[in-house]
Amino acid sequence: MPDPQTPTLRFAHVDHQTNAETVGLDLRPTEVILFGNPALGTPLMQQSQTAGLDLPQKILAFQDAQEAVQIAYDAASYIANRHAIEGADEALGMQPTPRLSTCF
Numbered sequence: 001m002p003d004p005q006t007p008t009l010r011f012a013h014v015d016h017q018t019n020a021e022t023v024g025l026d027l028r029p030t031e032v033i034l035f036g037n038p039a040l041g042t043p044l045m046q047q048s049q050t051a052g053l054d055l056p057q058k059i060l061a062f063q064d065a066q067e068a069v070q071i072a073y074d075a076a077s078y079i080a081n082r083h084a085i086e087g088a089d090e091a092l093g094m095q096p097t098p099r100l101s102t103c104f
Contacts, residue, residue: 012034029062047083
């Protein structure tokens with residue numbers, strides 16, 4: 001059984017605004033953080049290696065046109081369903097959630 005207490009790791013950070021500036025384009029603040037917990041993600045990939053397309057998980061933080069900060073991500077349950085991983089909800093203690101969740 002995976003240990004959910006294993007620390008979550010930050011694997012990468014992408015600053016799309018800064019990247020846009022390097023080619024002379026404007027973009028409101030937009031950043032992606034890739035993060036994960038190998039103790040939880042690896043069992044998903046053991047059942048379906050295509051889950052590696054969505055792992056490690058990503059969070060998109062961006063400033064919208066009204067200057068509010070938005071957070072978007074694919075829920076773990078969406079990833080499990082997308083890759084037909086049986087029993088993932090129970091194994092990971094996931095609650096059903098929409099594909100894209102936004103917090104204000």
